[in-house]
Amino acid sequence: MPLDDNRYLKGAPVAARIMDEVRAAAEKATGEGFKPRLVSITVGDVAAVDVYVRNQRAKAEKVGIDFEERPFPAEITAEELEAAIHGMNADPRVTGIIIQRPVPSHIPIKAIQGAIHPLKDVEGMHPSSIGNIVYNDLDLAPCTAAASVELLKATGLDLKGLEVVIVGHSEIVGKPIAFLLMSEGATVTVCHHMTRSVAAHARRADALFVAVGKARLIKADMVKPGAAVIDIGINSEVGPDGNSRLVGDVDTESVKEVASWITPVPGGVGPVTVAILLRNTMVALSRQRALYQSTYATESKVAAE
Numbered sequence: 001m002p003l004d005d006n007r008y009l010k011g012a013p014v015a016a017r018i019m020d021e022v023r024a025a026a027e028k029a030t031g032e033g034f035k036p037r038l039v040s041i042t043v044g045d046v047a048a049v050d051v052y053v054r055n056q057r058a059k060a061e062k063v064g065i066d067f068e069e070r071p072f073p074a075e076i077t078a079e080e081l082e083a084a085i086h087g088m089n090a091d092p093r094v095t096g097i098i099i100q101r102p103v104p105s106h107i108p109i110k111a112i113q114g115a116i117h118p119l120k121d122v123e124g125m126h127p128s129s130i131g132n133i134v135y136n137d138l139d140l141a142p143c144t145a146a147a148s149v150e151l152l153k154a155t156g157l158d159l160k161g162l163e164v165v166i167v168g169h170s171e172i173v174g175k176p177i178a179f180l181l182m183s184e185g186a187t188v189t190v191c192h193h194m195t196r197s198v199a200a201h202a203r204r205a206d207a208l209f210v211a212v213g214k215a216r217l218i219k220a221d222m223v224k225p226g227a228a229v230i231d232i233g234i235n236s237e238v239g240p241d242g243n244s245r246l247v248g249d250v251d252t253e254s255v256k257e258v259a260s261w262i263t264p265v266p267g268g269v270g271p272v273t274v275a276i277l278l279r280n281t282m283v284a285l286s287r288q289r290a291l292y293q294s295t296y297a298t299e300s301k302v303a304a305e
């Protein structure tokens with residue numbers, strides 16, 4: 001892929017800027033006695049998260065955040081998993097918890113997300129946390145959604161009144177992108193598998209977000225000339241050389257002739273997602289510290305009794 005083309009909206013510079021902020025925040029918190037520690041929960045063997053977890057560990061270590069992997073067997077019951085999460089909630093050394101998706105179908109994902117204490121919920125996926133973005137409180141949003149919006153902002157386009165189309169409406173990617181962009185003043189259309197003509201909507205978009213999981217779903221004739229295309233899909237396929245490789249949901253080679261900006265896969269949304277996860281880890285830690293302050297920094301009635 002000729003990544004020297006300046007139409008590529010690369011993740012690296014955006015991720016590097018965020019990582020610098022995170023490193024400074026992590027150093028400061030550690031110096032003040034609050035060491036950030038992120039726990040990653042996987043259930044069963046999920047090949048889809050391998051790259052993500054590997055990158056999380058590498059980047060967390062770079063910025064001074066402890067990273068702990070907690071793999072659980074696929075047969076674990078929802079009750080056992082909830083009990084393990086409650087143990088992490090009560091452990092002061094654990095400052096952030098992420099449940100890597102997908103989890104096996106017998107685990108109710110909403111209930112499991114709900115088991116994470118909202119102050120340690122670094123993805124903002126607790127049913128009560130996710131409501132914050134509906135109220136325009138955007139400090140801690142699901143990582144991929146926040147990363148996709150950061151990349152759109154990096155184009156310099158004015159989001160107010162921008163015509164945005166999102167293809168895919170999962171609770172972790174498509175829906176939160178819609179809420180984040182509505183908060184920023186964009187006009188948002190969300191497409192999914194029942195949409196009559198994804199192409200007809202996509203062609204009207206000044207900014208097109210694609211999070212479906214189908215390689216080359218979006219072709220050049222579905223993109224408005226001059227649009228910004230944010231390709232969130234991560235699909236593994238066997239390349240012409242017989243080796244497996246990652247491709248997005250957009251037919252990049254043809255779409256880059258039409259679009260003004262396009263995020264590459266790999267090297268686009270992925271690295272920014274990891275950076276946002278680490279930024280969220282610091283946001284969660286500062287909320288825990290605020291609670292600690294408000295609990296202990298005032299004169300204690302308990303001690304006086």
Ligand SMILES: NC(=O)C1=CN([C@@H]2O[C@H](COP(=O)(O)OP(=O)(O)OC[C@H]3O[C@@H](n4cnc5c(N)ncnc54)[C@H](OP(=O)(O)O)[C@@H]3O)[C@@H](O)[C@H]2O)C=CC1
Pocket residue numbers: 144167168169170171172173174191192193194195198211212213214232233234235269270273
């Ligand atoms: N870069 C990153 O950081 C991340 C990348 N990903 C990648 O993004 C992709 C999407 O992930 P995720 O949201 O979790 O996936 P889901 O499978 O949960 O959601 C896919 C969405 O696409 C919709 N859809 C399916 N087929 C079509 C179609 N033909 N036309 C329009 N919409 C369709 C589905 O609609 P319906 O529900 O109605 O069927 C659903 O809303 C995957 O490739 C995943 O690997 C995911 C997370 C992070």
Ligand SMILES: Nc1nc(=O)c2c([nH]1)NC[C@@H]1CN(c3ccc(C(=O)N[C@@H](CCC(=O)O)C(=O)O)cc3)C=[N+]21
Pocket residue numbers: 048049051052055098099100101102123143144172234246265266267268269270271273274
């Ligand atoms: N709770 C939860 N939240 C997620 O956000 C989530 C998840 N579960 N499950 C899996 C998917 C997938 N995902 C990726 C994030 C970054 C890269 C990433 O860093 N990609 C590099 C890959 C580079 C390389 O090949 O090493 C890139 O695109 O450049 C990949 C995949 C997050 N997801």
